[in-house]
Amino acid sequence: MTLADTAPAAEPRASLRERKKLATRRSLRRHALDLVAQRGFMHVTVEDIAEAADVSPRTFFNYFPSKEAALFGADPERVAALREGVLHQAPGEPAxxxxxxxxxxxxxxxxxxxxxxxxxxxxxxxxxxxxxxxxHLRAAQSAHMANIESALAEALAERLGKDPARDPYPALLASIAGAVIRATTVFWASTGGAEPLDQLTDRAFQALADGMPEHCSLRPVIRTAAPGKDEE
Amino acid sequence: MTLADTAPAAEPRASLRERKKLATRRSLRRHALDLVAQRGFMHVTVEDIAEAADVSPRTFFNYFPSKEAALFGADPERVAALREGVLHQAPGEPAxxxxxxxxxxxxxxxxxxxxxxxxxxxxxxxxxxxxxxxxHLRAAQSAHMANIESALAEALAERLGKDPARDPYPALLASIAGAVIRATTVFWASTGGAEPLDQLTDRAFQALADGMPEHCSLRPVIRTAAPGKDEE
DNA sequence: GGGTCATGTTGCGCTCACTGAAAGCTGGTA
DNA sequence: TACCAGCTTTCAGTGAGCGCAACATGACCC
Incomplete structure (x- = not known):
């Protein structure tokens, strides 16, 4: 495994140490995914993953707080970016x-x-x-998403100037957003990625904005404005 | 602890064995809640709970599959009831x-x-x-709810005659329902139960049906008997 | 009441996730 | 080169959770 690849290197090339750390992180992630895909989550131990990635089991836990986290651990920076987006995207428009x-x-x-x-x-x-x-993994994903939802709720409350202790709206919306993400992502996987996830997400939000009608257009729709759109 | 109380006993009085089992279950639940309320989930071991309930730690796991489950384990029968309701409640009306x-x-x-x-x-x-x-418990609750959501999704798909593999609507709606439950319940707790949970739930669903407008009426509203619609 | 069976409880041993601490290794730096 | 900070490893320990084999106890029948 070479260390310096896959990254377009827009940055001044991080230090060797940083590159090694990133490589180890990726290696752990990758082998975790491979092994779990082969044998199922239950039949893979942290020791297996560590061995496959050629590090000690203890090192695994230096990178991930749990076995699940190696599969769908969202980096804190990404969550921060979401937060930032929720706060400042489309000011003036509805949250x-x-x-x-x-x-x-x-x-x-x-x-x-x-x-x-x-x-x-x-x-x-x-x-x-x-x-x-x-x-089990679906449950774990929900659990993981719950943390992100908290961050979203906080950001939404700030954007809307609402007190979370008095108004359930921000937390409600954040939870629903998490639900949308989980449902669309799982569905996306079930179709083998046939339809782009971002389009699925967009349509789900459209349905949400329309009050979740039963015969809503979760299937491809011609929309103006944004993303080009196909019909089915 | 007496065994035969708290139940209005509409039933012919279950066998002694059943009553003992139920008592043990309640005792474990109760002591789990007490201890966790005192010390926090992390600082309570299964052994603590078992000891408080006067059973062996092994017995705890005969009743609950995990430490968390003693806190918010929904009995399978209740989930089945939900399923049933989703299938047959208000036939003809929207899901x-x-x-x-x-x-x-x-x-x-x-x-x-x-x-x-x-x-x-x-x-x-x-x-x-x-x-x-x-x-941690919020995450665990999400994880637990994910299972219920699966059951809901299945029931919704059946009710709507939609194929979950082709249409994300049932799963999406189920996930959103779970999100609504979690958000409203947590909020309800944060207010100390000031407003009845069922009213909060109803208003959350109203907001959902209205497309989650920002200035929606999540605060108390005068509503007539049946869901006779209010305007905001 | 006594015998028998089904069911529930317990003790035991084990695997595995996860953690803190100390010691060893390695890259960055003067 | 020498030193230091940071990363990895080893080690020892806690605690969840499970399978299994006794053991205890209601339920049932006579």
Whole structure:
């Protein structure tokens, strides 16, 4: 495994130490995903993953707080970026719209060829397929998302100038946003990534804005303005 | 601790064995809640709980699959009831409305004086206060809710005659319903139960049906008997 | 009441996730 | 080169959770 690849290196090339750390992180992530895809989450131990990545088990926990985190650990920086987006995206417009824009953009990033964290293409898809297959992992994903939802709720409350202790709206919206993300992502994986995740996300938010009608257009729709759109 | 109390005994009085089992279950739940409320989830071991309830630690796991489950374990029968409700409540009406009715009714039951599982009054409130305080527990609650969401999604798909593999609507709606439950419940706890949970739930669903407008009426509204619609 | 069976409880041993501390290794730097 | 900061490893320990084999106890029948 070479250390200096896959990254377009827009930055002045991090120190060797940093590169090694990033490589180890990726290696752990990658091997965790591989092993879990092969054997199922339950039948993979942290020791297995560490061994595959050629580090000690203890080192695994220096990188990830839990076995699950190696699969869908969102870096703090990404959460901070979401926060930032929720606060400042589309000022003046409704928070729901801003949230929608931010999350659609995030979905696009995460599923772009490079994959998140600069990993392999399709990595996100593989990850979600694995998650989809295992109820325990779906639960763990929900748990993980709960933390992100908290951050979102906080940001939404700030944007709206509402006191979370008095108004449930920010927390409610944040929870719903999390639900949308989880549902669309799992569905996306179940179709093998046939329809881009960002479009699915956008349509889900449209349905939400329309009051979740039963015959809503969760299937491809011709929309003006933003993303080009196809019909089915 | 007497065995035969708290239950109005509409039934022919279960066998001694059944009564003991139920008593043990309640005792474990109760002591788990007490201890966690005192010391925090992290600082309570299963051994502590078992000791307090006067059973062996092994027995604890005969009743609950995990430490968390003693706090917010929904009995399978209750989930089955939800499923049933989603399938057959308000036939002909939109699934969202049926879901709303079912969950509002559930909220009323769960927060009724008797508490769920026939426990103490206010037990639900104490439980949710504890959950609200601890991020780990909030995550665990999300994880737990994910399972219920799966059941809801299945039921919704059946009701709507939609194929979950082709249409994300049922899963999306189920996830959102779970999000609504979690958000409203946590908020309800944060207000100390000032406003009835079922009303909060109903208003949250109203907001959802209205497309989550920012200035929606999540605060008390004068509403007539049945969901006779209000304008905001 | 006594015998028998089904069911529930317990003790034991084990795996594995996860953590703190101390010692060893390695890259950055003067 | 020498030193220091930061990373990795080893080690020892806690605690969740599970399978299994006794053991205890209601339930049932006579």
């Amino acid at each position: 729901l719209d801003a949230l929608r824009q931010v999350l659609v953009a995030e979905a696009r990033k995460v599923t772009s060829e490079l994959g998140d964290l600069g990993g392999e293409p399709q990595e996100m898809l593989r990850r979600m397929k694995v998650v989809r297959a295992d109820p | 969202l409305d049926a879901l709303r009715q079912v969950l509002v009714a559930e909220a009323r039951k769960v927060t009724s004086e008797l508490g769920d599982l026939g426990g103490e009054p206010q037990e639900m409130l104490r439980r949710m206060k504890v959950v609200r305080a601890d991020p």
